[in-house]
Amino acid sequence: MLAAVTITLFLLNLRRAGERAGRLAERLSTSEKTHEIQRQMLDAASRRPADRDALADRLRDGRF
Numbered sequence: 001m002l003a004a005v006t007i008t009l010f011l012l013n014l015r016r017a018g019e020r021a022g023r024l025a026e027r028l029s030t031s032e033k034t035h036e037i038q039r040q041m042l043d044a045a046s047r048r049p050a051d052r053d054a055l056a057d058r059l060r061d062g063r064f
Contacts, residue, residue: 049055 049058
């Protein structure tokens with residue numbers, strides 16, 4: 001009886017650990033996507049024109 005209870009608790013603990021690992025993997029994936037989007041936004045911000053005149057020059061030259 002004790003062995004059956006021990007094995008059952010062990011299996012439940014494995015299941016819980018697997019669920020926890022799955023949630024951590026999902027959180028990591030979401031975090032990586034968020035960081036990639038933020039990096040793209042920072043990259044776009046670094047390439048934007050400094051002021052209206054620079055924007056007008058860029059549009060005249062055809063460089064969007």
